[in-house]
Amino acid sequence: MSRLRSLSVALKLPLLIIAIAMGCLGVAGAISYEVSLAQLMQEVSFRLAAVRDTRAALLEDWFDDKLEALGDIAKQAHTIEAASSFLSTYESLGPEANDYLRLHYIDENPNPPEARDTMEEATDTTAYSLFHKKFHAAFRNDVEALHLRDLLIVSAAGEVIYSVRKQENFATSLGETGGALGSAVRAALAEGTEFGFGDFAAEPALDGRVAGFLASPLTNEWGDVTAALVFELDEADVSAILAMPSALTATTRIALIGQDQTPRGTGSLSEETGALGDAAPDNPAITAALSGESGVTELALPDGESLAAFQPVRLGPPDAPGGTTWALLAAEPSEVIAAGPRAMLGKLIRAAVPALIVALLVAVLAARNIARPLGRLTAAVGEVAAGHYDGEIPAQKRGDEIGRIACALDALRRDLRQSRDDLQSGASTRAEMQSAQASVVEALQTALSRLAEGDLGSTIAQGFPEDYERLRNDFNRATDRLQQAMIDVSQSAEAINHDVDHIAQASEELGQRTERQAATVEETAAALDQLTASVSEAAKNAAEVDSIVGKAREDAQASGEVVRETIEAIAVIEASFQRISGNIKVIDDIAFQTNLLALNAGVEAARAGDAGLGFAVVASEFRMLAQRCSEAAREINTQITASSDHVQDGVRLVGRTGGALKEIIDSIRTIADRVTAIADSAREQSTGLSELNSAVSELDMTTQKNAAMFEQTSAASSDLRSAAQGLRQNVGRFTLGSRAESWTAGDTATEKAASRHAASA
Numbered sequence: 001m002s003r004l005r006s007l008s009v010a011l012k013l014p015l016l017i018i019a020i021a022m023g024c025l026g027v028a029g030a031i032s033y034e035v036s037l038a039q040l041m042q043e044v045s046f047r048l049a050a051v052r053d054t055r056a057a058l059l060e061d062w063f064d065d066k067l068e069a070l071g072d073i074a075k076q077a078h079t080i081e082a083a084s085s086f087l088s089t090y091e092s093l094g095p096e097a098n099d100y101l102r103l104h105y106i107d108e109n110p111n112p113p114e115a116r117d118t119m120e121e122a123t124d125t126t127a128y129s130l131f132h133k134k135f136h137a138a139f140r141n142d143v144e145a146l147h148l149r150d151l152l153i154v155s156a157a158g159e160v161i162y163s164v165r166k167q168e169n170f171a172t173s174l175g176e177t178g179g180a181l182g183s184a185v186r187a188a189l190a191e192g193t194e195f196g197f198g199d200f201a202a203e204p205a206l207d208g209r210v211a212g213f214l215a216s217p218l219t220n221e222w223g224d225v226t227a228a229l230v231f232e233l234d235e236a237d238v239s240a241i242l243a244m245p246s247a248l249t250a251t252t253r254i255a256l257i258g259q260d261q262t263p264r265g266t267g268s269l270s271e272e273t274g275a276l277g278d279a280a281p282d283n284p285a286i287t288a289a290l291s292g293e294s295g296v297t298e299l300a301l302p303d304g305e306s307l308a309a310f311q312p313v314r315l316g317p318p319d320a321p322g323g324t325t326w327a328l329l330a331a332e333p334s335e336v337i338a339a340g341p342r343a344m345l346g347k348l349i350r351a352a353v354p355a356l357i358v359a360l361l362v363a364v365l366a367a368r369n370i371a372r373p374l375g376r377l378t379a380a381v382g383e384v385a386a387g388h389y390d391g392e393i394p395a396q397k398r399g400d401e402i403g404r405i406a407c408a409l410d411a412l413r414r415d416l417r418q419s420r421d422d423l424q425s426g427a428s429t430r431a432e433m434q435s436a437q438a439s440v441v442e443a444l445q446t447a448l449s450r451l452a453e454g455d456l457g458s459t460i461a462q463g464f465p466e467d468y469e470r471l472r473n474d475f476n477r478a479t480d481r482l483q484q485a486m487i488d489v490s491q492s493a494e495a496i497n498h499d500v501d502h503i504a505q506a507s508e509e510l511g512q513r514t515e516r517q518a519a520t521v522e523e524t525a526a527a528l529d530q531l532t533a534s535v536s537e538a539a540k541n542a543a544e545v546d547s548i549v550g551k552a553r554e555d556a557q558a559s560g561e562v563v564r565e566t567i568e569a570i571a572v573i574e575a576s577f578q579r580i581s582g583n584i585k586v587i588d589d590i591a592f593q594t595n596l597l598a599l600n601a602g603v604e605a606a607r608a609g610d611a612g613l614g615f616a617v618v619a620s621e622f623r624m625l626a627q628r629c630s631e632a633a634r635e636i637n638t639q640i641t642a643s644s645d646h647v648q649d650g651v652r653l654v655g656r657t658g659g660a661l662k663e664i665i666d667s668i669r670t671i672a673d674r675v676t677a678i679a680d681s682a683r684e685q686s687t688g689l690s691e692l693n694s695a696v697s698e699l700d701m702t703t704q705k706n707a708a709m710f711e712q713t714s715a716a717s718s719d720l721r722s723a724a725q726g727l728r729q730n731v732g733r734f735t736l737g738s739r740a741e742s743w744t745a746g747d748t749a750t751e752k753a754a755s756r757h758a759a760s761a
Contacts, residue, residue, distance in 0.1 A: 014363035021359040025352045029345055036341040041307060044332050045296045048309035051247045051330040052294075055254065056313045058241045059328070063315045066214055066231060067195060069146050074216040074229045082135040082162075083153050083218045083227045089128040090161040098159070101128070101171035109166065116166035117143075132162075139164050149211065150232035153218070154185045156225060165232075169205035179203045181213045181230065187322045188215035188228045196228070196322045197315060199258050200235055210235055239265040251336045253306075256313070257286050257327040264326060285310040289327035298334070305334035373402045381409060389417040440468045447475060490728060497724040504717035518703040525696045532689040539682035546679045549672040556665045563658040567651060574647050581640055584633045591630035598622035 073079050090097050104122035111118050117140055121133040143151050143164045152170075153162040158178065163170035174182040180198030187196025200212035212233040217225045242254050242265050256264040285297055285308050294311040308331035316323025376394045383391050393410040395402055447460045459476045463469065601619035605612030 014360060017363035018356065018360055021356055025348075025355070029348045029352075032348065033341045033345045036344060037338055040337055040340060044307055044337050045309065047247055048252075048307065048330045048332060049296060051252065051254070052309040052311045052328055054246065055241060055244070055256075055330070056311050056328050058244075059238065059256075059313045059326070060315065062237060062241060063214075066146065066148075066233060067316065069142075070195065070214055070216045070229065070231050073142060074218055078135070078138060079229060080218060080220065082131070082139070083229070084220055085131040085135070086128070086153055086162045087155055087227055089126065089131055090155070090159065093126070093128065098171040098173065104129075105166050106168075106170065113167075117164050119166075136164070146231070147234060147237060148231050149234045152181075152230040152232065154181075154215070154228045154230055156189060156227060158182070158185065161227070167206060169203070172205055179205060180211060181205070181232075184213035184215040184230060185228045188217050188230075189225060190321070193217075193321045195316070195320075197324055199260070199324055200233070200238075200264050201260070201262075235265060241265075249332070251333055253331050255286070255327075255329040255331075257290070257329065259290060259324055259326075261286075283329075285329055286327040289329065290325060292325065299331065306331040307334060307337060308332075373398065377402060377406055377409070380406075384409065384413050384416070389413050389420075436465045436468070440464050440471065444471075444475070493724045493727040497721055497728070500717050500721040500724060504714055504721065507714040507717055514703060514707040518700065518707050521696065521700045521703050525693065525700045528689065528693045528696050532686065532693045535682065535686045535689050539679065539686040542675065542679035542682045546672070546675045549668065549675050553665065553668040553672050556661060556668050560658060560661045560665060563654055563661055567654050567658065570647055570651050570654065574644060574651070578644075581637060581644075584637045584640070588630055588633040588637075591626045591633065594626035595623050595630070598626060 090101075093100050104124055105119070106116065108123070109116045109119055117136075120136045122129045139151050139162075142148075150163055150165040150167060152160055152164075154160050154174065158174035160170055160172050160174070160181075169181060174185060176182075178185070180201045180203055182198070184196040184198030187193060187198075190196070194216070196215040198213040198215070200210050202208045203211040212235065214231045214233060215228045218227045218229050220226050238256065242256060248254075258264050283299065283301070285299055288295070289310040289312045292312050296307070296309045299306050299308050308329055310327060310329045313326040313328050314323065315326065373395045380391065380393050393406050393413065396406040396410060397403060398406070443460055443462060443464070459479060460472045464472045598619045601622070602616050605616035605619055
């Protein structure tokens with residue numbers, strides 16, 4: 001810094017101009033870079049947000065279309081019939097059903113694996129094959145129309161009983177896990193759900209191939225859930241949506257992440273997600289999207305900084321069980337975004353070099369125009385500083401700052417020359433002024449010494465020179481006013497002393513009365529508190545009695561309801577007995593007719609002779625059987641008649657019991673109303689006493705505070721009296737001179753004021 005200060009203006013000025021030019025160019029470049037980068041970041045943010053919103057909407061629409069199609073197909077009568085048919089025929093195949101179906105539809109299928117669905121009927125003649133031929137074509141058309149990987153029917157027991165494509169998961173048991181397919185089926189078959197979704201994952205039953213499943217429950221004609229209709233979704237659909245070229249650049253990266261923090265989709269773009277998907281657990285944007293948030297942010301990823309737009313993709317209706325949420329992320333590397341502003345900054349730097357050269361030439365010329373006049377002006381300043389006031393100051397005719405400095409230096413030179421002449425002529429005048437000043441100081445010193453000793457009547461009687469006469473008058477007037485002020489202070493101190501005595505006495509008496517009043521209020525508050533507690537306890541007991549009576553009323557009402565139901569049940573029993581009596585009459589008639597027919601058969605058998613002996617024996621047995629049935633029917637009728645009489649007696653008794661219970665319920669209701677009224681009255685009394693108790697307690701506290709305040713007032717009056725006495729003693733140390741009569745008059749006024757206070761007391 002010292003070297004910089006020691007440089008000449010001819011060198012400083014060019015350096016300063018170059019520094020300013022470079023600073024301005026640097027600031028302009030930095031501002032241009034920041035503005036262009038911010039604008040470009042905003043444009044990229046809008047573009048990434050558009051990519052994010054478009055892809056998220058397409059994915060949600062894709063899932064909703066599949067879900068709607070699944071619901072429509074599941075409700076079709078064709079589908080319900082197919083599920084019932086496949087389920088019944090599958091169960092008819094027995095424990096080896098899965099092996100049987102895999103043998104005929106996979107192992108012995110003449111078509112390659114990708115064309116197994118073209119076989120509509122197996123070579124066997126089972127009912128399953130017939131139903132397969134009936135429904136397979138329609139399901140295959142649905143798979144092709146909806147662009148599905150497969151369509152399956154899974155029983156409630158977890159058995160894959162039908163598949164369009166006949167993949168490796170056909171005719172298998174899902175077990176407890178079953179991968180994504182098992183998750184979808186279990187969610188769909190759970191109570192209260194309309195669908196189940198098994199998110200895309202490596203499926204063990206499909207040799208590790210990634211698959212996703214969407215399932216819907218299937219019901220039979222009685223409304224029971226018996227199976228699940230399952231769509232195997234094609235991950236290529238998701239990849240196609242992500243790979244749409246709209247609003248994408250060669251460097252834009254898209255990632256679709258599931259709840260398991262793994263990527264979804266296998267398109268070319270999603271394969272190049274890099275750190276977007278590979279570092280999903282450490283990616284705050286993906287974590288925020290999976291929790292339902294959306295926005296645009298800057299991310300620090302392992303492969304560099306990126307600007308990313310994130311949004312949740314909600315699969316299924318909001319808050320519907322069975323759905324899930326994916327995280328969609330569209331990102332652009334920050335290096336790519338900043339490439340344009342950096343190129344512009346390079347062009348600006350290259351264009352600034354010629355400008356700096358021109359600025360350097362201008363600075364050199366300006367330095368020469370300023371440094372030479374400044375050098376001559378510096379020499380003139382040195383002459384003036386050395387006391388040479390007769391020389392001319394150069395550059396006074398210039399109109400710039402150098403000219404104004406030269407003019408100011410010339411005026412300073414003339415003033416210094418005039419001051420030198422005045423100093424030489426005023427030496428004698430200063431000697432006279434010093435003599436007069438010494439006498440004035442001596443007189444002031446004497447008067448101030450007396451004043452410091454407490455003599456307020458001290459004045460300066462001798463006259464001062466004309467220039468100092470006002471000082472003597474001001475001193476004398478100040479001592480007079482100070483003397484009068486001290487007299488007034490002494491009189492006021494005496495009056496304050498008498499007033500404070502009376503105030504202290506009154507405060508002490510009022511404090512004693514207030515203490516007695518506080519004690520009385522405190523006793524009243526204690527009595528009210530006890531009364532409030534007693535009334536509150538009574539209100540509480542009344543409320544408990546009210547609750548007990550209410551419960552008794554409810555129990556009595558419930559007992560009445562039980563009696564009513566008992567009467568109804570006995571009436572039903574009586575009607576049943578009547579119907580049984582009718583049926584017994586019918587049995588009796590049948591026995592009579594049977595007996596008659598047996599008699600006729602015996603007569604005919606007798607006519608037939610030996611050939612009818614066997615028939616006669618049978619007829620005899622029939623007659624005996626008919627007679628026993630008739631006797632049993634009469635006995636049962638007799639018992640039912642007796643039971644009916646007993647039931648009627650029971651009805652009468654139960655009716656009387658119901659009447660008695662009704663009277664008891666009415667009495668309990670009346671008691672409950674009276675107890676409720678008593679409880680309400682006690683509660684209101686308790687509330688009123690509580691409010692009164694609170695008011696008295698507050699009055700007690702206020703009275704106690706007033707008593708304490710009066711004690712403080714008495715103490716303050718005592719302190720004020722001591723202070724007034726001290727003030728009077730301090731004033732007594734001053735000598736008031738010729739105004740002693742004023743002091744006496746002040747004592748008389750004080751005594752008059754004291755007498756007035758005594759009279760008023």
